[in-house]
Amino acid sequence: xxxxxxxxINERLKNIRRIIAVSSGKGGVGKSLVASTxxxxxxEKGCSVGLFDLDFTSPSTHIILGIEGLQPKEDKGLVPPVxxxxxxxxxxxxxxxxxxxxxGADVSNALIELxxxxxxxxxxxxxxxxxxxISDVTLxxxxxxxxxxxxxxxxxxxxxxxxxxxxxxxxKELKIPIIGVIExxxxxxxxAIREETRKLGLAYLxxxxxDTKIEETIxxxxxxxxxxxxxxxxxxxxxxx
Amino acid sequence: xxxxxxxxINERLKNIRRIIAVSSGKGGVGKSLVASTxxxxxxEKGCSVGLFDLDFTSPSTHIILGIEGLQPKEDKGLVPPVxxxxxxxxxxxxxxxxxxxxxGADVSNALIELxxxxxxxxxxxxxxxxxxxISDVTLxxxxxxxxxxxxxxxxxxxxxxxxxxxxxxxxKELKIPIIGVIExxxxxxxxAIREETRKLGLAYLxxxxxDTKIEETIxxxxxxxxxxxxxxxxxxxxxxx
Numbered sequence: 091x092x093x094x095x096x097x098x099i100n101e102r103l104k105n106i107r108r109i110i111a112v113s114s115g116k117g118g119v120g121k122s123l124v125a126s127t128x129x130x131x132x133x134e135k136g137c138s139v140g141l142f143d144l145d146f147t148s149p150s151t152h153i154i155l156g157i158e159g160l161q162p163k164e165d166k167g168l169v170p171p172v173x174x175x176x177x178x179x180x181x182x183x184x185x186x187x188x189x190x191x192x193x194g195a196d197v198s199n200a201l202i203e204l205x206x207x208x209x210x211x212x213x214x215x216x217x218x219x220x221x222x223x224i225s226d227v228t229l230x231x232x233x234x235x236x237x238x239x240x241x242x243x244x245x246x247x248x249x250x251x252x253x254x255x256x257x258x259x260x261x262k263e264l265k266i267p268i269i270g271v272i273e274x275x276x277x278x279x280x281x282a283i284r285e286e287t288r289k290l291g292l293a294y295l296x297x298x299x300x301d302t303k304i305e306e307t308i309x310x311x312x313x314x315x316x317x318x319x320x321x322x323x324x325x326x327x328x329x330x331x
Numbered sequence: 332x333x334x335x336x337x338x339x340i341n342e343r344l345k346n347i348r349r350i351i352a353v354s355s356g357k358g359g360v361g362k363s364l365v366a367s368t369x370x371x372x373x374x375e376k377g378c379s380v381g382l383f384d385l386d387f388t389s390p391s392t393h394i395i396l397g398i399e400g401l402q403p404k405e406d407k408g409l410v411p412p413v414x415x416x417x418x419x420x421x422x423x424x425x426x427x428x429x430x431x432x433x434x435g436a437d438v439s440n441a442l443i444e445l446x447x448x449x450x451x452x453x454x455x456x457x458x459x460x461x462x463x464x465i466s467d468v469t470l471x472x473x474x475x476x477x478x479x480x481x482x483x484x485x486x487x488x489x490x491x492x493x494x495x496x497x498x499x500x501x502x503k504e505l506k507i508p509i510i511g512v513i514e515x516x517x518x519x520x521x522x523a524i525r526e527e528t529r530k531l532g533l534a535y536l537x538x539x540x541x542d543t544k545i546e547e548t549i550x551x552x553x554x555x556x557x558x559x560x561x562x563x564x565x566x567x568x569x570x571x572x
Binding site: 115116117118119122147148150153154191193194195197198222223224225226228229245246247248249250252253256260277302305308 | 356357358359360363388389391394395432434435436438439463464465466467469470486487488489490491493494497501518543546549
């Protein structure tokens with residue numbers, strides 16, 4: 091039986107022009123930093139933007155953006171608060187700082203609930219900070235959201251890129267569009283990931299140098315806007331339609 | 332109804348002296364490298380050791396250990412192959428290089444199946460490479476394995492340590508022993524993580540310096556044994572009973 095909430099989801103999302111799932115094969119590659127920076131860069135470009143943290147196992151965009159004590163308002167659904175110019179939603183509103191040891195089925199349920207009650211209204215972009223790898227959330231979103239596109243983050247590490255291969259293979263099989271790959275935390279001039287990315291038939295969007303100072307920007311969006319990462323992301327958003 | 336396979340699991344594991352779950356709050360902190368290095372260091376110390384890769388979303392110990400083309404033997408269960416002196420099991424034997432987009436319930440099922448059929452026999456240590464964060468596998472293992480202990484890996488990053496807090500809070504609530512915390516990829520002399528770890532009432536086991544050369548040891552265990560990480564892990568295993 092189809093969950094009756096599922097039919098409302100595409101209705102809720104119908105006025106969003108592009109939905110971009112920022113994803114990675116494994117954790118620790120800077121996915122949440124890219125998702126946050128991407129959302130901020132699109133705001134700076136003058137677009138209307140939402141950011142939805144769906145990394146249920148380790149949500150961190152609220153820490154990156156320095157968000158505390160916010161709550162969505164209830165009004166015929168949930169109205170996401172606006173912070174740093176973007177509409178922001180996260181599981182953290184409900185779990186707080188407690189651990190959220192949700193089972194797969196409960197994660198699916200929470201995801202469907204949040205998607206069906208959140209009132210994003212009209213947006214140019216909705217940026218999703220995805221859980222790493224191929225999780226229940228990944229599979230659910232692909233099933234539930236008609237026009238989802240993926241942006242994949244990797245590091246130069248062989249272990250990270252092997253997991254990108256798997257994610258790409260699944261997305262291609264399901265005919266889900268992939269915007270391209272960003273190579274993050276680059277420490278040398280190796281072209282290995284660039285070449286491997288092209289062999290997979292994907293666009294290599296950017297090489298972002300390893301930045302030891304990025305830790306100091308956590309929680310401070312104006313400092314974050316001044317990083318190498320943010321500058322590289324702005325180059326990408328400049329070309330985005 | 333209790334799955335009948337569950338009763339056999341502790342029977343299968345009863346001759347294993349210690350079961351150590353190498354875990355992290357988030358991915359990309361070097362958990363699989365620590366799990367592999369820990370297992371190898373215990374072998375070097377003369378112990379009988381098993382390594383079980385349970386990171387179903389991005390298994391990578393087989394890449395770290397340079398394992399290819401191995402399969403367990405069937406003989407009244409599954410007999411794990413011995414490689415580099417340790418008994419090695421991984422979901423990769425069954426999923427190969429294909430993506431394994433398992434749902435939460437299927438992950439639980441695969442986990443119970445593998446635990447109930449694998450013949451580890453007598454071991455001093457079974458090292459588990461856990462999925463990052465609080466996943467279905469984490470919750471299942473805590474429920475299924477009587478004498479499980481956790482070893483937690485973090486980086487100096489605030490985002491990583493926030494997730495350690497959550498994992499620790501869950502483990503303490505469930506009265507699961509925590510051996511301690513290893514701070515990996517350390518780039519300066521900051522004592523912040525050491526202090527935060529002690530505030531959580533946990534042992535701070537080691538600070539491992541960031542090693543740009545570790546990527547070159549992937550797939551080569553003799554090179555891996557020669558790294559800063561391996562030397563730090565050997566100091567920890569020297570004291571292990």
